[in-house]
Amino acid sequence: MEHATAPLVLSDTPLPGVRRLTLNRPEKRNALSNALRTELFAALEAADRDAEVRVIVLRGAGACFSAGYDLSPEAGTQAPPYYTAGGAGFWPRHVVEGVFRIWDLAKPVIAQVHGWCLAGATELATACDLVYLSDDARIGYPPVRGMSPPDTQFHPWLCGFRSAMEQMLTGDALSAEEAVRVGFANRAFPAEALESEVLAIAERVAKIPPEVQQINKRSVHRAMEAMGLRSAIRAGTEMQALAMTTEASKQTFSGFRAGDVRGALDARDGAFGDYRTSGTDQ
16 A cells, blocks of 8 residues: 555665665655565665665654654555565564675665664664664654564664673664764764755765775674674574564554554553653654
8 A cells, every 4th residue: 555655765866976875764764664664675685786876774764763663554564575485583683684684785785874773673773784863853662561572683883882781671662972972973963954964974984995895894794793792683683583472562562463553652651751742743
C-alpha cells in the first residue's frame, strides 16, 4: 500500500560522485518497515554498483532520521528484503545480516542524522562508515526497558564498556554531544548546517579513487573484526532471542500485536517520562 503513493527511499545526486538516499516515510517518522528496507537495500546496492558513485549519504525526511523498526501489525505481513534462514532468533539474525551487507559495500556510506534515531535506526546508523549528527539529534535504544537488548549489539564496540552498560540498563537517549563523546558518531553540527557540512565531507571522501577507498575502509573493518566485532555481534543475536522469551518481552509485544503501538510505547516509557511521554513533539 505504501508503494502506491511515493517511493519509500528517494535518491538524488547533490554533488558529482555523491549518491544521497533519503528515508521517505516522514508521516511515520521513517519507521523501518520491510517495504522501506527492501527499497533501501536495493538503492544501496545499486549505488555500490554504479561506477559514477564514490560515496553514499543516508538521511531521513521530515522531523527525524528514524524512530526505528516499524512495529505495526501491517509491517509484520511484509516480506523481508533478503533471505535469512528461519528458526529461533530469525529477526536478530536477519537484521545483523543487513548491517553486514552495508558494512561490506565497497563504497563508503555516511549517515546524516537529525532528530530521533532510535532502536533499529541506531543499528542502521552504526552500519555506516561515518556518522554525523545535528545538535538536536537524540540517540537511544528504549526497547531494553521491556523487550530485549539490541538486535545488533554495537554499543560496547563503539561506546565503550561503561557507556554501553549505562545505555543498556536505562534505555536513556544520548544527546548529540554525548553521542560524539562516547564514540557513536564522528561530529555534531548545528541543525541548519548539517546538510552542507555532510556534503562537504562527502566531497572530500569522493576525491579518493574508489578502488583505493574500498581497501581503506576494509582495513578498518578488518582491524575491528580481528578484535572480535563480527563474532560478538553475531553472538549477541542469541541474547536478543533469549530475551524475547521472557514474560516481560511477551507482554510488551502483545500491545504491538493488538495494534496499539502508541499505548505499548507509552506503557514502556511512562515511568521514565521521556520519548513519547515527555510531552515534547516526537
